[in-house]
Structure formats: C-alpha cells, structure tokens
Amino acid sequence: MFYEESIKQQFYEESIKQLFYEESIKQMFYEESIKQLFYEESIKQLFYEESIKQLFYEESIKQ
Incomplete structure (x- = not known):
C-alpha cells in the first residue's frame, strides 16, 4: 500500500x-518569436x- 502510494x-x-519543462520550452519559443x-x-x-x-539625395541632385 505504501509502496503503491509512493509510486503514484x-x-x-x-x-x-514534465509540465514545467514543456511550459518553459513554450516560453522560450515565445520569447524567441518576439x-x-x-x-x-x-x-x-x-x-x-x-x-x-535616398529620396532626399535624389531630390537634392535634381535641384
């Protein structure tokens, strides 16, 4: 009984x-995309x- 509970x-x-790991991976992808x-x-x-x-330069050349 105790053994099974400790396994659970x-x-x-x-x-x-695992969830924290997956969330941190998502966070990293999010930060990278930002x-x-x-x-x-x-x-x-x-x-x-x-x-x-470039436009200013071209305009100044025309004048």
Missing part, C-alpha cells in the same frame, strides 16, 4: 516536472530610413 506520488511529481519580430521590424525601419535618405 513519483508519477505525479514527474508529470509536474525577438524575431523586433528584429524584422528594425530591419524594415532601417530600409525605410535608407529609402527616405
């Missing part, structure tokens, strides 16, 4: 650990700023 307890504890989004947005921003500079 171990399974329970292991399943809890980083990826910021990276992509900053790249877009750079291209945008460069294109604005």
Whole structure:
C-alpha cells in the first residue's frame, strides 16, 4: 500500500516536472518569436530610413 502510494506520488511529481519543462520550452519559443519580430521590424525601419535618405539625395541632385 505504501509502496503503491509512493509510486503514484513519483508519477505525479514527474508529470509536474514534465509540465514545467514543456511550459518553459513554450516560453522560450515565445520569447524567441518576439525577438524575431523586433528584429524584422528594425530591419524594415532601417530600409525605410535608407529609402527616405535616398529620396532626399535624389531630390537634392535634381535641384
């Protein structure tokens, strides 16, 4: 009886650990995707700023 209960307890504890592990993995993927989004947005921003500079440059050459 005690043995069976301790086995159940171990399974329970292991399943809890497994859940925490899976959640931490999800969290890592989430954080990485957020980083990826910021990276992509900053790249877009750079291209945008460069294109604005290019336009000003072209306009100044025309004048």
